[in-house]
Amino acid sequence: MSPQGQLLTVTSLTKAFGKVQAISDLSFQVQPGRVTGFLGPNGSGKTTTLRCLLGLVQPTSGSARVGEHDYRELSHPATVVGAALEASGFHPGRTARGHLQVITDAAALPAARADEVLALVGLTEAAGRKVGGFSLGMRQRLALAAALVGDPGVLILDEPANGLDPEGIAWLRSFLRARAQEGRTVLVSSHVLSEVQQTVDDVVIISKGRLVQTGTLDELTGTGISKVRVRTPNAEVLRLALTAVTNDGVETRVEIVSDNEILVVGIETAQIGHIALREQVELHELTPVGNDLEALFLELTAGGNPGGAA
Amino acid sequence: MMALVRSEFRKVTTTKVLLWLTIATVTFSALNVVLLVFLTPRAMDVSTDVNFLLDPAYVTNILGAAGSSSIFILILGIIGMTGEYRHMTITSTFLVTPKRPRVLIAKGMAYALLGATLGLIAFASSFVVTLIALSREAHAPVDATIAIQILVGVVLAFAIYAFVGVSVGALIRIQVAAVVGALVWVLIVEALITVFVDWIGKWLPGGALDAVLQTTNVTGRGGEDILPTAAGVIVLIGYAVLFGTLASLTTLRRDIT
Structure with a gap:
């Protein structure tokens, strides 16, 4: 029976380093039994938040509890x-x-545990080698091994995929999923959403030290505004026809990208195709670009506009 | 606490710094013996026509050379603490032991034991070198009681001095600054204060150290200028506790980023 995870609770967390406000009134929870992605651009306060959770950084106010x-x-x-x-x-x-x-x-654990976790992260052959000669990927694995020595119910990993090769990332992904399925709490930070997209159940997105969005990955996907890219030699004709469309309760909009390319918001591909046929407009491309999480992520975190997403 | 002390031993035995400082300690102590036996008396001979080696106090001095490598013990303690910040291993140290003063106490205890061991080694090497060096010279007898006194003094002094080093390292976390600062203090500042205001000098760390060692060859201080051994022990421990407490209230609390 593996150790149970715990709820992580960040409440009104605020941290200033001198005049630099690193985190402002940040609140969120991380559930056990799930993999949570802690996302934000570089410098958004992810590492500071994690260090507050781990007692390494003293919050200016608020709390971060295990x-x-x-x-x-x-x-x-x-x-x-x-x-x-x-x-x-x-x-x-x-x-x-x-x-x-x-x-x-220091943790009063048997010394043999070191070799066990080295085997777990695939570093058995490097056990006796000096860390100074390790690659970034090996250091990441060693850091993960260090996190695992006490067989803890909570895993907090800061950018664990950095420096890992694709094989290593795939391994890490299944490893973290398995830990969450055992009931442990897994919190993984990243500045690239696509990196953790296939791993996480929940997301906490911050920007400039403030919460932007928190919820399940599915909820986040739902908030994505669907767009369709259309390439056609008759862009102007199609634009006029599409602008006339009114879909109930959905805002429709057509953006001109270039002479032969437009972006359509709020109209499905089938409907666009149908209108193009009716107008006898030749189509070269009809691609849904909506629900692009990376684009959404950039949109959410750009310009530090926390009011922009509710 | 024993688990933490064991962890500190593991830290220091899995790197090279202890080896180098042990070599430095043994070499420096032995070198001082050689200097005192072969160079100083001969140089003096020319002008004073006195054979120092026939003077029992001078022979005591030669044995006391074991304590001359004390500065390496201080540096060992400083590096032990500041190295954690330099290599950022302080992060994993404080993750395992988030109650930070416990780390400082465990490290101090571990380094006190290391210091005591190095004191024993330093004394053993200088004792052997002294016996070898004196064997071909006319000299005053080596007094076993005094030798044991010096051994106890060196072991005790090195043990406490290593703890002082750990505390200094906790207070001044930048390794280069702490080592250079300690060297400047011991070799220049304290030496100057001792020369000009000797009643203060005996209360300073180096003065207290000399009181524990009860030898005069390090700073040239005579018997009346230094504290009794017991008082020296208390004052030196006081410095370790003072610096450690100051660090616990200030630098040790700082954010680890």
Whole structure:
């Protein structure tokens, strides 16, 4: 029976570094049994939020709790929360095994646990090698191994896919899904939505230290505004015909991209095709570009406009 | 707490710094013995016509050379603490032990044990070198009681001094600044203060260290200028606790970003 995950609760979290406001009144929850993507552009405050959750950074106000407790109140934190932050926290002269055994010692875990987690992340052969010679991908795996030594119910991983090859990313994806299915809490940060799109159940999106959107990935997909790209030599004719369309309760709009390309908002491809046929307009392309999560993500986080999405 | 102390031992034994500083300590102590046996008396001979080696106090001094490598012990402690910030291993250290003063106490205890061990090694090497060096010279007898006193002093002094180093490292987290600062303080600032205001000098860390070592060869201080050994022990521990407490209230609390 694997350890149960815990609810992570961030409440009105605010953090200022001097005059720089890193996080402003941020509130969200992370559910156990699910993989949650913590998303935002670089510098949006993701790492600071995670470090507040982990007791490394003292919030200016508000709280970030693991279950009922502040991280610093946990008596055996390694067995409750496993965290992998940036991949630079290694002594270059220490071996991978040595690095992990420093942790198993401090957490009063058996030293043999180091080799177990190294096997889990596929670093068995590098166990005796110095970390100074490790590639970024190997460091990421070692950081993950360090997070796993205490077999914790909560995993907090900061940009874990950085430096991993496609094979490694696929492995990480199934690994995290399996942990969530065991009932653990898995929080993964990323600045690229597409990177975690296939992994996460829930998303928390922040920009400039403020919450932009939180909910399930499906809900987020639902908020996407569907667009259709149309390429045609008779763009102007088609534009006029499409502008005349009125769909109940849906805002329709036609944007001109170039002389032979338009973007249609609020009209399905079938309807556009039908109108083009009626108007006898030749079509070269008819592609739905709506629900493009990456575009939506950029839209949501661009310009730090948290009021833009509810 | 024992788990944390064990973790600190693991940290220091899985890197090279302990090896280098052990070599430095042994070499420097042995070198000082050689200097005192072969160079100083001969140089003096020319003008004073006195054979220092026949003076029991001078022989005591030679044995006390074991303590001359104390600066390496201070640096060992400083590097042990500041290295965590330099390599950012402090992140995983504080993740496992979020109650930060516990890390400082565990590290201090681990390094005190390392310091004591290095004190034993330094004394052993200088004792052996002294016996070898003196074996071909006419000299005053080596007093076993005094030798044991010096051994106890060196072990005790190195143990506490290593803890002082850890505390200094917690207070000044930038490794280069802490090491250079400590060197400048010990070799220049404190030496100057001791020369000009000697009643303050004996209360400073180096003065307290000399009191524990009870040797005069390090700073040239005489018997009346230094505190009794017991007082030296208390003052030196006081510095370790003072710096450690200051660090716990200030630098140790800072955000790890």
